[in-house]
Amino acid sequence: MTGIALRDIRKSYPNGPQVLHGVSLDIRPGEFVVVVGPSGCGKSTLLRLIAGLETTAEGEIEIGGQPAGHLAPQDRDIAMIFQNYALYPHMSVRENIAFGLELRGMPRAERRARAEEVAAILQLSPYLDRKPKALSGGQRQRVAMGRAMARKAGVFLMDEPLSNLDNALRVAMRTEIKELHRRLGATIIYVTHDQTEALSLADRIAVMKGGHLQQFATPDEIYDRPANMFVASFLGQPGINFVKAEQLPDTRGVVGLTAGLRPEALMVHADRPEGASIEGKVILTEMSGAELIVHCETTVGRLVVASQRRTLTALPERIWIGYDLDEALWFDTTSGHRVQPPAESRSM
Structure with missing residues (x-):
C-alpha cells in the first residue's frame, strides 16, 4: 500500500x-x-x-x-x-x-x-x-x-x-x-x-x-x-435550507448568523405543533422512494422538507414546519464559515 x-x-x-x-x-x-x-x-x-x-x-x-x-x-x-x-x-x-x-x-x-x-x-x-x-x-x-x-x-x-x-x-x-x-x-x-x-x-x-x-x-x-456554507450546500440531497437567524421565530435578536436546516431535520404538520414552527404553504411534493420531498413557501422563504412518506397523510395547502435548533448548523453570514450555535439557541 x-x-x-x-x-x-x-x-x-x-x-x-x-x-x-x-x-x-x-x-x-x-x-x-x-x-x-x-x-x-x-x-x-x-x-x-x-x-x-x-x-x-x-x-x-x-x-x-x-x-x-x-x-x-x-x-x-x-x-x-x-x-x-x-x-x-x-x-x-x-x-x-x-x-x-x-x-x-x-x-x-x-x-x-x-x-x-x-x-x-x-x-x-x-x-x-x-x-x-x-x-x-x-x-x-x-x-x-x-x-x-x-x-x-x-x-x-x-x-x-x-x-x-x-x-x-x-x-x-x-x-x-x-x-x-x-x-x-x-x-x-x-x-x-x-x-x-x-x-x-x-x-x-x-x-x-x-x-x-x-x-x-x-x-x-x-x-x-x-x-462552511459551500460544503454544507454541496453535500446532501435534497440540499440544506439556509435561513438568517433573525428570521426564525425563536432566535429573534440574533444577527449575523445563518441557520442551516437539513431537510430531514424538519417536520411537516397539518396543525401548529408545540415548540418552534414556521407557517407555510405546500408548493409541490416529490416522491423519492420511502421519502416524500415537500417544497414549501414559508414566512422565512422557500424550504424543503424530507419526511418518511408513510408518516404523511394528505397534506392541506397550509402547513406548519417544526424544527429543533439543536439540529441546526450555524454559519457566519458574512464569511460563510461554520460557528458555534448562539447562546439563544442553546438555551431553548
Whole structure:
C-alpha cells in the first residue's frame, strides 16, 4: 500500500488564471479518498498532477514517502482509470486487460494468467474472448478497471469513471468499486462531481471550490460538521435550507448568523405543533422512494422538507414546519464559515 502527500500544490497555465491555490493533502496508505466539487474546481487537474501527466508550478508531491515530482508517469506506481474507457476495439477482453503487461515485457503465459485472475475478480471470466462492442457499458468499465488492476499498482486514480453509465449501472458499479477496494487494499483517489458517489464510497472526502481545498474529512464530518456554507450546500440531497437567524421565530435578536436546516431535520404538520414552527404553504411534493420531498413557501422563504412518506397523510395547502435548533448548523453570514450555535439557541 502506498501513501500520497501533496504539499502546497499550485498550478496555473500560460496566460491563464491560477487553477490550484496551495492544496495540501495527506492520503494514508490503503485509503479511499474522493475529490469532489463543481466543474472547473481543479479536481481533475489535481489528479493529473499526481499521475505526472502535468507539472506543478509550486509545491511537492510525495508517493510512498519519496519525492515524485521528477518521475515520469510510468515510474510512479500508479494506474489510472478515465471517464472514457479507452478500450481497443480490435482486442478481446483478455487482450485489453493484459495489454499494459505486454508493453512492460511480461511473458505471454504470465500475463494471460494475470488477466484471467483479474477477470475472475471482476466477474468477467465468461467474456474474456469477446470484443468491447459485445459488452454492456458496465462490463466495459470493468474491463478498464481490470487493465489497471492487472498492473498491481500501489495507487489507483479514477477520474469520473461512472459518469457515462445510466443510473442503475452507476449504483451497481459503486458497490463493485467499494468491494474492489476492500479486496485490493490499494490507495484509491477518485474524482467526481457526484455527491452521492462521494458520500457512499469515501473513507475521506476532499471538497474543492475554485481551486481551493474547502475541507478534507470523513463523510460523517463533512455532512454533520461542514467547514462552511459551500460544503454544507454541496453535500446532501435534497440540499440544506439556509435561513438568517433573525428570521426564525425563536432566535429573534440574533444577527449575523445563518441557520442551516437539513431537510430531514424538519417536520411537516397539518396543525401548529408545540415548540418552534414556521407557517407555510405546500408548493409541490416529490416522491423519492420511502421519502416524500415537500417544497414549501414559508414566512422565512422557500424550504424543503424530507419526511418518511408513510408518516404523511394528505397534506392541506397550509402547513406548519417544526424544527429543533439543536439540529441546526450555524454559519457566519458574512464569511460563510461554520460557528458555534448562539447562546439563544442553546438555551431553548
